[in-house]
Amino acid sequence: MNDPRGEIRTHVPLLLLIGTLYFAEGLPYGVVSELLPLYLRAHGVPLAEIGFLGTIGLAWTLKFLWAPLVDGLGSYAMWVRGSLLAVAGSMAAIGISGAAGSPFFWAAATLLAFASATQDVAIDAIAVARSNPANVGLVNSVRIATYRAAIIVAGGGLSAIAGYWGWHAAFMAGSALAIVSLISTAWLRHERAPRATLSPLPSLRRWLARPDMATILSVSLLYKLGDSMLAHMIKPFWVDSGYGVAEIGTATTVIGIGCTIVGAIAGGIWVIRRGLGRALVEVGVLQLASNATYAIAAATGAERGAMYTASVVENLAGGMGTAAFLSYLMTSCDKEDAATEFALLTALMGLSRSLAGTSSGILAQSLGFVAFFWMTMALGVPGLVAAMRAKRSLTYASSLTNM
Template sequence: MNDTVKVVLSGRMLVALLMGFSSGLPLLLTGSVLQAWMTDEGVDLGTIGLFALVGLPYTLKFLWAPVVDRYALPLLGRRRGWLLLTQLCLMLAIAALGWTHPAQHVLPVALAALLVTFFSASQDIVIDAYRREALADRELGLGASLYVNGYRIGMLLASGGGLILADFIPFPQVYQLMAIVMLIGIGTTLFAPEPVAAQGLPASLGEAVIHPFVDFFKHQHAWLILLFILLFKVGDIMASNMTIPFYLDIGFSKSEIGAVVKLFGFWATLAGGLLGGIVMLRAGIYRSLWGFGILQAVSTAGFALLALTGYSLPMLAAVIAFENLSGGMGTAAFVAFMASLTNRRFTATQYALLTSLMGIPRVIVAAPTGYMAEGLGWVGFFVFCTLIAIPGLLLLTRFRGWLGEAGRAD
């Protein structure tokens, strides 16, 4: 137990938390905060909707990840050099976005927002690689949970804090303040230790592009792993996509949803991520994926129970607490699982590919959920979301031989 406490309180975990914060901060500055600003400025809804396209770098980041694996900058080392450069550029891009004028010229707004997402996605590439290389295998779960919690805190500060601030100061000043907050990430980069580089790093850009794919598909279960990544959280994603219409439909007010689902649920998710990371230190990734995956499925069934119960604030609070707690634990295990798959020679490229793949269900399977809820009814829909988690869990049985003992503390 003393070893567990030492790991939890180590500088490595503080770095994971602060780097997560730095990753999460920029995300909604080109999403909900920018949408609110453009709405205030009278920009039409069609144009605001098109701004979703500036998020493409988050999906396509694997295209330039090999550059990060192949080349090292002259200062601070292979990982921290790139991290400092992307964070400085990101800070300037956020400030530049605040200097634009949405009501007068939309194109400069789009270009500045695209620069923010590009440098934000680039920062994510390097941070993911840094975390994989700086942590021991058994620490990946806790490191992932603290990173994810830091990410969520950064998102909350940018979106919730940014929108609250915008009631008191102009949006351009909000963006300047958020640019200054990026100094937390820059300071973390300057003081964090550089991970030890793996042997046999790519000798050319071509090798950095091709070898990560070749290396990954040498794995006996490569295709099953990719299928598992697509399936593990699919039920959770489908259910989450319809929860707001569901809450409104059974009689909860917007204020009740905001207080219970968003604020109370946020802290439950943070607690789940931290608890999941600590459990993984003792149980390892394989057993944690099983346990947390089952809890995720059961928590989805809680929505079906809420649909049968109808309007009840205590029931809503119980369902949200359980769902967000188990969801936070499941996400921590899932992120740690993907990190454990990467070869330290190609960490940036392989992890960028896996996280891009992870985002596919969020777009594809979420699209028809409205029609499914209409056809099946709320109870039937959430029961279906619960059952569809089973194939992903069954795939885990194929991984027991090589994943079962990985990262487990004796």
Template structure:
């Protein structure tokens, strides 16, 4: 018992606190180009087709692996001498992220939607790039003893930031306007800046000696082969690999399609920003965490494919709650029920889906394959949900949410095929 209690001392490590605060600063900007921006555009009476297309500004989050090698290897002149290789990038990207957020704060959707688009893309690009360097810093600052604690507290800080920004941004916007709201969100990022200034540079040497010739074209081509091509070719050796990729795209598609227009739906139904903040952001967050717990428990209690079936069916059916909400109107009690059930189902699906994607990775390429698979899945999901606003304008809210329910069927059909094939593959492997 003493050993178990003493192990808790890892959370008193100053490095763990730094990682938690960096996780907060990394999660703070995530919703600024997603649901928060959707709420702003809806209040400015921007058409739903345009609001739906704004999901595409999140593409930098899915494509960040393309420029990650540059951030990983390039040293910033002067700043790297003063602060170190990792901290200089953290500080530079934090300043870029704050500037982009302020640019978005001073934009006017009703006057220039193009300016809003450019500012939102800048925020998403800066945020995605910041995630790259925060992940590297988190891994390098930890040792084997506190690596797991660092990962856990990073996610904890990240989730707290998403909840706080999602809730407070709507409340502030209700009383003081969207410009003040985004300015406060930009200030949240300063928490990361202060953290970096009081945290030491990781004592990790670059993998290769730096010289005027590095990185050479041959070195980059070698990196491209071993880090990108080899993981993909290894994955393509799996039976039914193409079906697996399609399943990764489509399993949560119906859920994502409904979520893409959730905030505009709440506002057009007649709910206020305060009501959305209290129910969607607070109750929804609690329900999501509950769903994550239940999904993990189900996975431990039964098989992977059986859990995927349970969660997939619940995700599909939960979309019908939105259709019912559209028919009932601005009823707060029913909204709480709708959001609660949808977030529990979505959390369950996320837990088992992440476990499924992780199980697909070869241990020789775990990090790279997982990053590339989730990037590919996210690219497709971002692109596929972009016509959501166009669909609403041509069908109506009730019909739209029925369509999102039907959109879950292709993923379940692929799940049926994979769950049918799995016993055969296991028998072949055993033989």
């Protein structure tokens, strides 16, 4: 087995780069998903209009459409810096205007979302290009931890600033953080995207013709399906069990995100120690089994001890699963077309998450929470089977490399 401490020391410069980039990536996403709904409602914007944030959020799902531009035009560093400038400018514009819900606000929010999604494409491509089987677990541990930390800063830190000093100060602070992130990319070298054509079709056809492509697509769609189905109903379950909003926020968001970060770090170390194929299956089993904690909590009266145990265990296992899952997706991409291919795989993951969310409420209402939580475990089985197939493919590829 590899020594995780030695691996970490070896890759410190890379991990610092990844941490910087993924904090920059998580910040605008947190602003759109966590801060803007609060901002709009605090200014009396109708709920129906606030729902349009979901429409501009499609930028993260559809980013694969312009990912070939990022792969073929200029350098990844150029795209990151240009996107961060747009992120900083759009947040400053929202703060200066103070026109919540106005056409100007929606234009700035749309620019923020599209700049953020474009930045995601370039940053993910850099991460894929810099990753290899020896460091991919650590890369994704740091990636998840710093991305989640940025969401906490955006959703919690900036809203706290708004509470003390007003919304103008909150958005200007967010803009300043984006500028700091931009300055911190000064040491990012100008990596040029190797592909010379903007058309994704030739390379996409070649990539889709890989013998293991069916397995890659299956893992992308199914590995997190049961976990995603459960996640959409966790907070409604806490509410229906009689817990207050403040306690729910503490248990599911503060403790939950903290445990996810710890789980992601543990998952990255597990990938180093066990190898990607075995880790993908083993943490997949943990991820699936963790859903049982909510089923048990629901069946035993949703007592506080059982509820907190479920929150801790589910988030730890989910963080481990996400680290292994993203490591697998990264290793499945060709480095020369990393932006396009990784954007496509994460779009499939997003589609799976959206479908799970759409049907979760209907199923929970018709089955009841106990049966629903057990059912999410059953939904996780196909993803585990896909992970086993991926393990065999990775083992076979490794044997060919070592011949």
